[in-house]
Amino acid sequence: MAAKTAIRSESGKVRRVIVVGGGLGGLMTAIKLCEAGVPVDIFSLVPVKRSHSVCAQGGINASVNTKGEGDSPRIHLEETSYGGDFLANQPPIKGMTDAAPGIVYMLDRMGVPFNRTPEGLLDFRRFGGTLFHRTAFAGATTGQQLLYALDEQVRRYETVDVEDENGMAIPGEKMVRKFEFWDMLSLITDGQGVCRGIVAQDLKSMQIEAFPGDAVCLATGGPGIIFGKSTNSVINTGTAASAAYQQGACYANGEFIQVHPTAIPAADKLRLISESARGEGGRVWVPKNPKEARRGRDVPESERDYFLERRYPGYGTLVPRDIASRELFLACFHEGRGVFTSRTGKNENEVYLDLTHIPKPTLKRKLAGILEIYEKFVGEDPYENPMRVFPAVHYSMGGLWVDFERSADGGLVHGSPRNQATNIPGLYAAGEVDYQYHGANRLGANSLLSCIWGGMAAGPAIASYRKGMGKSAYDCSSSLFDGAKKREQDKYDAILKMDGAENPFELHGELAQHMLIDVTIERHNDRLDKVLAAIDTLEERSRKVNVLDTSSRMNQSAQFVRHLQNMIVLARVIAQGARNRDESRGAHFKPAFKERDDANWLRTTMAMHADGANGNSAVNYVREVSYNLNGQQVNVSDAVDVSLVKPRPRKYETAGAASATAADDKKAAPATAST
Amino acid sequence: MSQAKTVKLKIKRQESANTEARYDRFEVPWLPQMNIISALMEVRKNPVTCDSKQKVAPVNWESNCLEEVCGACTMIINGRVRQACTALIDQVAPSGEEITLEPMTKFPLVRDLVVDRSRMFNDLKTVKAWVQLDGTHELGAGPRQSPENQEEAYPLSRCMTCGSCLEACPQVNDSSNFIGPSAISQVRLFNLHPSGKMHAKERLEAVMGEDGVAGCGKAQNCVEVCPKEIPLVDSITQVSREATKHLLFGWLFS
Ligand SMILES: Cc1cc2nc3c(=O)[nH]c(=O)nc-3n(C[C@H](O)[C@H](O)[C@H](O)COP(=O)(O)OP(=O)(O)OC[C@H]3O[C@@H](n4cnc5c(N)ncnc54)[C@H](O)[C@@H]3O)c2cc1C
Ligand code: SF4
Numbered sequence: 001m002a003a004k005t006a007i008r009s010e011s012g013k014v015r016r017v018i019v020v021g022g023g024l025g026g027l028m029t030a031i032k033l034c035e036a037g038v039p040v041d042i043f044s045l046v047p048v049k050r051s052h053s054v055c056a057q058g059g060i061n062a063s064v065n066t067k068g069e070g071d072s073p074r075i076h077l078e079e080t081s082y083g084g085d086f087l088a089n090q091p092p093i094k095g096m097t098d099a100a101p102g103i104v105y106m107l108d109r110m111g112v113p114f115n116r117t118p119e120g121l122l123d124f125r126r127f128g129g130t131l132f133h134r135t136a137f138a139g140a141t142t143g144q145q146l147l148y149a150l151d152e153q154v155r156r157y158e159t160v161d162v163e164d165e166n167g168m169a170i171p172g173e174k175m176v177r178k179f180e181f182w183d184m185l186s187l188i189t190d191g192q193g194v195c196r197g198i199v200a201q202d203l204k205s206m207q208i209e210a211f212p213g214d215a216v217c218l219a220t221g222g223p224g225i226i227f228g229k230s231t232n233s234v235i236n237t238g239t240a241a242s243a244a245y246q247q248g249a250c251y252a253n254g255e256f257i258q259v260h261p262t263a264i265p266a267a268d269k270l271r272l273i274s275e276s277a278r279g280e281g282g283r284v285w286v287p288k289n290p291k292e293a294r295r296g297r298d299v300p301e302s303e304r305d306y307f308l309e310r311r312y313p314g315y316g317t318l319v320p321r322d323i324a325s326r327e328l329f330l331a332c333f334h335e336g337r338g339v340f341t342s343r344t345g346k347n348e349n350e351v352y353l354d355l356t357h358i359p360k361p362t363l364k365r366k367l368a369g370i371l372e373i374y375e376k377f378v379g380e381d382p383y384e385n386p387m388r389v390f391p392a393v394h395y396s397m398g399g400l401w402v403d404f405e406r407s408a409d410g411g412l413v414h415g416s417p418r419n420q421a422t423n424i425p426g427l428y429a430a431g432e433v434d435y436q437y438h439g440a441n442r443l444g445a446n447s448l449l450s451c452i453w454g455g456m457a458a459g460p461a462i463a464s465y466r467k468g469m470g471k472s473a474y475d476c477s478s479s480l481f482d483g484a485k486k487r488e489q490d491k492y493d494a495i496l497k498m499d500g501a502e503n504p505f506e507l508h509g510e511l512a513q514h515m516l517i518d519v520t521i522e523r524h525n526d527r528l529d530k531v532l533a534a535i536d537t538l539e540e541r542s543r544k545v546n547v548l549d550t551s552s553r554m555n556q557s558a559q560f561v562r563h564l565q566n567m568i569v570l571a572r573v574i575a576q577g578a579r580n581r582d583e584s585r586g587a588h589f590k591p592a593f594k595e596r597d598d599a600n601w602l603r604t605t606m607a608m609h610a611d612g613a614n615g616n617s618a619v620n621y622v623r624e625v626s627y628n629l630n631g632q633q634v635n636v637s638d639a640v641d642v643s644l645v646k647p648r649p650r651k652y653e654t655a656g657a658a659s660a661t662a663a664d665d666k667k668a669a670p671a672t673a674s675t
Numbered sequence: 676m677s678q679a680k681t682v683k684l685k686i687k688r689q690e691s692a693n694t695e696a697r698y699d700r701f702e703v704p705w706l707p708q709m710n711i712i713s714a715l716m717e718v719r720k721n722p723v724t725c726d727s728k729q730k731v732a733p734v735n736w737e738s739n740c741l742e743e744v745c746g747a748c749t750m751i752i753n754g755r756v757r758q759a760c761t762a763l764i765d766q767v768a769p770s771g772e773e774i775t776l777e778p779m780t781k782f783p784l785v786r787d788l789v790v791d792r793s794r795m796f797n798d799l800k801t802v803k804a805w806v807q808l809d810g811t812h813e814l815g816a817g818p819r820q821s822p823e824n825q826e827e828a829y830p831l832s833r834c835m836t837c838g839s840c841l842e843a844c845p846q847v848n849d850s851s852n853f854i855g856p857s858a859i860s861q862v863r864l865f866n867l868h869p870s871g872k873m874h875a876k877e878r879l880e881a882v883m884g885e886d887g888v889a890g891c892g893k894a895q896n897c898v899e900v901c902p903k904e905i906p907l908v909d910s911i912t913q914v915s916r917e918a919t920k921h922l923l924f925g926w927l928f929s
């Protein structure tokens with residue numbers, strides 16, 4: 001039984017698609033679906049305008065080449081692959097870098113107040129891993145401005161009627177419906193394993209409901225809160241990705257966690273000082289004398305060690321984040337050269353990030369947003385004093401495994417239902433929650449781009465999938481939805497009854513400590529074994545918590561118990577992936593295996609959920625995933641598609657090393673090098 | 676009690692709008708660079724009140740970014756509306772004074788410190804706070820804009836819908852439908868944009884009259900409390916002038 005029409009199911013219901021998450025990835029997916037005439041339901045833990053994307057500061061990459069430097073999408077592709085230590089499939093990157101200039105223009109048309117040149121064009125700045133000015137920015141609150149622009153477009157669709165096949169408005173039906181303050185609990189999959197909707201909980205009334213959707217797209221962001229304090233927003237627990245993983249979605253490259261070199265240490269959060277500070281000329285240094293007692297501003301030039309510039313003359317302070325973070329860690333932890341405080345008599349885990357040589361009006365125009373954060377939280381004037389910073393967990397390169405369909409020219413087949421598809425038919429993913437674009441290390445300002453591009457690819461892919469599907473989710477038997485709802489209601493009721501001895505927030509603190517100390521910048525196998533053992537105990541203890549609050553209205557404690565359990569499951573995927581990968585690549589660094597090992601490890605880590613001992617979870621690593629998409633059988637191995645840029649060792653000591661082959665191509669065929 | 680430095684909180688607790696409110700006192704260890712949110716996080720690790728010495732339900736509050744850019748954590752701290760994440764303990768209570776936390780009063784209460792600000796998002800629909808796009812497909816570069824235009828628009832576009840200005844405004848109350856400063860300022864923002872301008876008229880019409888610009892009583896409280904220092908009074912004045920112009924002469928051009 002096929003659906004009645006493109007808009008209505010057999011039973012006459014409006015056929016919607018569910019997008020979980022209203023950050024850049026989710027909102028862009030929703031806009032593309034609306035443009036394809038597909039009505040959407042958006043779910044979000046917070047009003048979408050408060051999503052984590054709002055935090056992004058520095059900017060978004062696009063090789064528009066307005067500075068006449070000879071930049072091109074081809075170079076952007078190469079530098080992204082190279083920066084990611086060649087672990088990312090290259091056709092999706094090509095799709096993204098080719099589309100990037102168009103994306104920035106689109107955002108400009110939406111009204112994003114990007115900084116301007118005197119001629120009224122978009123201004124661009126430098127970011128890590130490149131020598132080109134490729135990053136468009138709106139002061140130092142670019143993510144906020146981008147999120148608001150997409151939020152505004154989606155809000156407009158909240159006022160647009162759904163039209164039936166004859167172009168008549170269907171009463172009471174708008175193109176977008178929002179469910180804000182809702183938590184996705186699980187997917188609803190039918191007997192064939194096809195995703196048919198979600199179960200979600202209203203966080204104000206704690207009501208649990210099942211929602212059909214012809215397809216579901218997860219755009220739920222990263223899992224940084226697994227590490228406790230990070231640069232992430234507090235809702236970034238990765239709970240939705242974990243739930244999907246536990247229901248059979250493959251999780252890929254989980255061990256690749258980006259640690260950002262420059263954040264401000266504090267009690268509740270490690271606030272980021274964006275790479276744009278270095279892009280605008282900020283310099284990183286420690287005093288040459290490890291017991292230097294003078295304030296940073298009073299240390300003369302000749303007595304400062306600009307260690308990044310010294311060790312990497314080619315890219316200087318703008319080496320990629322994995323390298324910069326390791327160098328900072330080395331200087332502070334291993335060499336004991338962090339900033340010295342005479343009050344404590346200690347070398348703190350801090351280095352200087354110095355902007356004081358840049359004229360104040362320039363800083364105000366380009367970086368006010370982040371300097372305001374420093375001022376507010378540290379209480380020191382960064383225009384006059386070098387800032388004190390240290391690395392912090394920031395971003396997950398890993399995430400839900402998603403597919404792509406390669407086109408003849410090496411890019412993506414636009415609108416292929418395989419793009420951004422997970423291995424659960426009907427389930428898509430876009431944004432930080434997918435693993436696709438950044439390999440072993442993400443370049444700065446490439447994430448806002450990959451989130452938006454992910455949505456641009458997912459929207460049309462879902463529209464094609466929906467066109468090709470047989471039975472609509474709205475025609476599935478009601479018992480499917482009732483059963484799913486009851487399962488989640490029972491689980492939640494069980495949480496409310498938990499009266500064990502453990503405090504869930506304390507348990508989270510313990511998990512975070514393990515992950516932070518042993519699963520970030522430096523990884524040792526013996527320590528990882530201990531972390532895995534600790535995760536085992538924590539998982540058991542998480543079933544013996546005291547829920548603290550039994551209220552039937554807004555109950556953040558009960559909700560947190562669920563998020564905690566899901567975090568523990570994902571933590572295992574991250575730690576076990578790190579334990580298995582005996583090499584060093586991008587953000588994954590093992591002192592005992594210092595080299596990149598392409599022969600054995602140039603491959604995607606593919607994790608599948610399994611049941612372990614004592615009611616705990618386990619991870620099953622596979623070499624291939626397969627799924628069936630509207631009758632087409634798809635098998636994909638863990639081999640990385642490196643057909644566009646041949647892997648080579650990274651050498652950021654040498655200027656231009658990251659773009660060497662694109663530069664060669666250009667000499668050979670100048671006409672095709674730029675678009 | 677030990678001699679260690681502590682943070683004292685007095686928090687208004689309420690299950691829902693129709694149940695009785697009470698105040699709970701908590702005391703938690705002081706940590707360097709602590710803010711109200713990190714103090715609340717400490718409370719939920721051991722939610723025992725000072726008076727009853729009993730465990731109570733942990734406090735519910737809203738927060739997300741923790742760097743004053745999402746607007747979620749707005750509440751009333753010692754009688755003043757502001758963001759809890761940028762309220763540093765050492766500044767709010769330099770000598771360990773008790774700190775009072777209460778929810779905003781101009782929005783329906785959900786629970787404890789959480790209120791429902793959905794009206795603000797609906798107001799953004801009313802004023803059509805968006806640029807009407809033909810589509811997101813590639814249509815080339817956007818309109819050129821001078822750096823001056825960008826510099827006027829950028830501060831306006833930083834409004835995080837936090838609600839502080841509505842909370843502080845005497846004209847926003849149970850007996851009025853005044854839309855409030857933030858939405859009016861958005862009218863100014865979109866009417867500044869080269870293509871947003873093309874629909875300026877509709878936005879002005881949405882804020883004409885008592886519920887719009889005429890509702891402003893010029894108390895100027897809004898600019899005092901806006902964490903992003905948005906020139907709200909300027910915005911209201913400008914939009915009001917444009918609206919009057921449109922009212923008087925609009926028919927000439929339509
Ligand atoms: C401080 C900081 C600065 C950054 N700066 C930059 C930068 O300058 N340039 C750059 O390119 N990148 C930057 N990044 C990275 C970038 O901001 C993020 O990777 C990106 O915003 C993620 O967007 P997203 O759409 O995937 O998810 P998010 O914006 O995180 O949105 C996730 C959405 O999912 C929803 N959600 C999650 N779980 C559930 C659930 N269970 N149920 C319902 N809804 C759910 C949330 O409510 C939210 O709406 C920065 C990151 C940080 C932390
Ligand atoms: S105008 Fe200022 S106070 Fe009002 S909602 Fe916006 S940011 Fe908050």
Ligand code: FES
Pocket residue numbers: 737738739740741742743744745746747748749758759760761
């Ligand atoms: S938590 Fe976002 S403004 Fe305070």
